[in-house]
Amino acid sequence: MKSFSFYRAQNSADAISAAASQRAGAQFIAGGTNMLDYMKLNVLQPDHLVDLNGLAKSEHGTIEVTDGGLRLGALVRMAEAQDHSLIKRDYPVIAESLMLAASQQIRNMASLGGNILQKTRCEYYRETSWPCNKRNPGSGCAAFDGVNREHAVLGGGSACIATYHGDFAQALIALDATVEIVGPGGRRIIPFSKLHRLPRDTPNIETTLEPGELVTFIGVPAGRHTRRSRYLKIRDRQSYQFALASVAVALDLDGDTVRDVRVALGGLATIPWRARDAEEILRGKILDEAAAHRAADLAFAGAESREHNAFKIPLGKATVVRALREAKEMKV
Amino acid sequence: MEKTPPTDPVQEDGWSRRLFMAGSAVAASMPLIPLRNAAVSAQLRPTPSDQPEAIVLHINKKAYRLAIDTRTTLLDAIRDHAGLTGTKKGCDHGQCGACTVHIDGKRVLSCLMLAVMAEGHDVTTIEGLAGPDGNLHPVQQAFIDNDAFQCGYCTPGQIMSAVACIVEGHAMDDDEIREFMSGNLCRCAAYPNIVAAVKQAKAKAEKA
Numbered sequence: 001m002k003s004f005s006f007y008r009a010q011n012s013a014d015a016i017s018a019a020a021s022q023r024a025g026a027q028f029i030a031g032g033t034n035m036l037d038y039m040k041l042n043v044l045q046p047d048h049l050v051d052l053n054g055l056a057k058s059e060h061g062t063i064e065v066t067d068g069g070l071r072l073g074a075l076v077r078m079a080e081a082q083d084h085s086l087i088k089r090d091y092p093v094i095a096e097s098l099m100l101a102a103s104q105q106i107r108n109m110a111s112l113g114g115n116i117l118q119k120t121r122c123e124y125y126r127e128t129s130w131p132c133n134k135r136n137p138g139s140g141c142a143a144f145d146g147v148n149r150e151h152a153v154l155g156g157g158s159a160c161i162a163t164y165h166g167d168f169a170q171a172l173i174a175l176d177a178t179v180e181i182v183g184p185g186g187r188r189i190i191p192f193s194k195l196h197r198l199p200r201d202t203p204n205i206e207t208t209l210e211p212g213e214l215v216t217f218i219g220v221p222a223g224r225h226t227r228r229s230r231y232l233k234i235r236d237r238q239s240y241q242f243a244l245a246s247v248a249v250a251l252d253l254d255g256d257t258v259r260d261v262r263v264a265l266g267g268l269a270t271i272p273w274r275a276r277d278a279e280e281i282l283r284g285k286i287l288d289e290a291a292a293h294r295a296a297d298l299a300f301a302g303a304e305s306r307e308h309n310a311f312k313i314p315l316g317k318a319t320v321v322r323a324l325r326e327a328k329e330m331k332v
Numbered sequence: 333m334e335k336t337p338p339t340d341p342v343q344e345d346g347w348s349r350r351l352f353m354a355g356s357a358v359a360a361s362m363p364l365i366p367l368r369n370a371a372v373s374a375q376l377r378p379t380p381s382d383q384p385e386a387i388v389l390h391i392n393k394k395a396y397r398l399a400i401d402t403r404t405t406l407l408d409a410i411r412d413h414a415g416l417t418g419t420k421k422g423c424d425h426g427q428c429g430a431c432t433v434h435i436d437g438k439r440v441l442s443c444l445m446l447a448v449m450a451e452g453h454d455v456t457t458i459e460g461l462a463g464p465d466g467n468l469h470p471v472q473q474a475f476i477d478n479d480a481f482q483c484g485y486c487t488p489g490q491i492m493s494a495v496a497c498i499v500e501g502h503a504m505d506d507d508e509i510r511e512f513m514s515g516n517l518c519r520c521a522a523y524p525n526i527v528a529a530v531k532q533a534k535a536k537a538e539k540a
Contacts, residue, residue, distance in 0.1 A: 001403045003402075003403065004402070006402050006446070029449075032444060032449065033426055033441070033444045036405070036446065037425050040425065041425075051448075051449060083500075102515070103429065103515020103516075104493070104496070104497070104512050105429060105432055105439045105440050105493065105515045106426060106444070106515065108435075108439060109440050109441065109444065238514075239510070239511050239514035240515055
């Protein structure tokens, strides 16, 4: 591991100024589960670590539930949110997306803010001897002609097909979450859907965060669809594994008719992925198997597969159909 | 190598066979000092430095004054600097759970935490589970009663995870135990016996 300086921030202003004082090479750290793993592999080589954990008690470590929705501190640990009784009851897709991720040990450590910013698990990104446009811009992509079974079929480009492996992010993008950010330029709030960037020709630039900016809160607006929501995750082993295909779905039904629906896809795309075309065709329609299949087909209309990951397209469609069916059958 | 005696056994409660590996680092017993984050120094610490970073870790209700490189993980600090080798290093990347310890009562992976980030917190390792009289913790006894291991390498992590799993209330039935113990891999595949051990310990905890 490369050497670094370590600084315990006292508050968010202190954290931002500490990061700014080091210009490039400063990195915030909270749970550290993703970052320390990649620092050991020399994939991430920060010169300066700014430890945010001291801010949890004073600033960004609480969960607020109001009639208007959720306000989740970025330093809330995954396990805290997953076990929160009101989140489990009123936003089950969020609780399930957290509970089905990683292990309880990691969920006790990992912060919500760090979770949404997690790095891909692409094996070619993880191992520094391979070419990788995300890790080493311009070096090429070893996954294109390599073993790409777990790679993305949506949102790829000519430079990168690394999957965004997070689960929580799919629940957030489905529920129109927002992200509160503070940085040297002040405070701003953006839709969660604007946080991650498609890889295009610069897969190394993964988010729209400016240098030195810090995610402080995640907002989730309330709505009639949030109670009838769930997260369905399909993977090679039943637990402690990343998704091959996952679906976050939220439904507002009037009898069998869809008043509102949200569908997001995990394990299939390069960034958190909302399937808006699939939602559009379902709105106002009776939700039956045929409608669910039509929506699933539309969700993958633009999918592109490589040698080993073509199976993800029918798997993803089947996961969409099953998630819609299971959400419809939920007793709320 | 493992039989080499340490030249300077400084722990009051007996020396570790691997203490010599810590080199210049010293693990010394000292009175328990209540520590809070606010009391912990915040300055920028470049590493490696000419002088190792001085930190105090509270492990199993005992304070250890350690001199470490800031890059040291909590796992390596526990094993190689504090000399508590019950906690095991498996994958060192958060994939196997062998290094599971408790921080302030919650189970975490010590391989994915910097030792400097554990300052001001209470660390519990497998050595801290047994009672002061040496009686095994009910989960330790349950692992023996149910033959819940073969080679035993993953066992300290399994037991630390199981203790927390029961306290969390995530051991209600076999499926939930399997789900919430999934972060601890056992290559001998003693899983059915581990589930049985967790059930036994949970039942005993309910009676107590």
